[in-house]
Amino acid sequence: MPDTLPLPDTVRGGEDKHDPRVEEPKHAPESAEPELASPPVTDSRAQAVWEPLLEELMQDSDAPKIGMWFEGVVPTAFEDSILVLQVPNSFALKYIETRFGERLRSVLTEQVGPGVKLSVRVFDGASSADYVRDKS
Numbered sequence: 001m002p003d004t005l006p007l008p009d010t011v012r013g014g015e016d017k018h019d020p021r022v023e024e025p026k027h028a029p030e031s032a033e034p035e036l037a038s039p040p041v042t043d044s045r046a047q048a049v050w051e052p053l054l055e056e057l058m059q060d061s062d063a064p065k066i067g068m069w070f071e072g073v074v075p076t077a078f079e080d081s082i083l084v085l086q087v088p089n090s091f092a093l094k095y096i097e098t099r100f101g102e103r104l105r106s107v108l109t110e111q112v113g114p115g116v117k118l119s120v121r122v123f124d125g126a127s128s129a130d131y132v133r134d135k136s
Contacts, residue, residue, distance in 0.1 A: 040086040040123060046075035049083050049112060056107050057100065069096060082117045083108060093122050 050073075058066055072088040073096075087093050096104075097120060105118050 040074040040076045042074055043077050046078040046083060046085075049078050049108070050075035050085065052111055053083075053104065053107050056111070057103060060103065066100075069100070076121075081112070081115050082119055083112075084119045084121060086121050086123055088123060090122050093120055096120055 054070060054073075069092065072092065074086045075083065076086050077084040087096060101118075101120075108116050108118055
């Protein structure tokens with residue numbers, strides 16, 4: 001058995017020959033961009049519950065200031081008496097829950113009835129339940 005392994009043809013003699021035993025590295029195309037999460041889609045039933053809720057909340061508070069916190073909110077579902085709102089980031093989630101959560105739930109109960117619940121979620125999957133757990 002030889003002490004050394006033979007060099008590939010590309011090193012010997014300076015010729016550029018492809019060795020079929022060596023797999024070429026695979027590169028991602030330069031134009032490949034990371035996939036972005038698709039934006040949430042508004043649910044018509046959720047929107048029908050959300051709009052009057054937001055209107056009442058804005059009447060109770062300073063509308064121009066409160067409006068900016070709810071610009072990116074998307075009502076994505078209203079099923080099994082749970083209104084699901086999606087917000088753009090965890091900062092918005094924490095601020096809305098801290099500043100408006102109790103009032104939102106109170107107005108929601110007045111408008112829809114007892115047993116209704118509110119779930120606020122970030123586009124990436126964090127939810128108001130996570131915020132409540134973190135807060136304790």
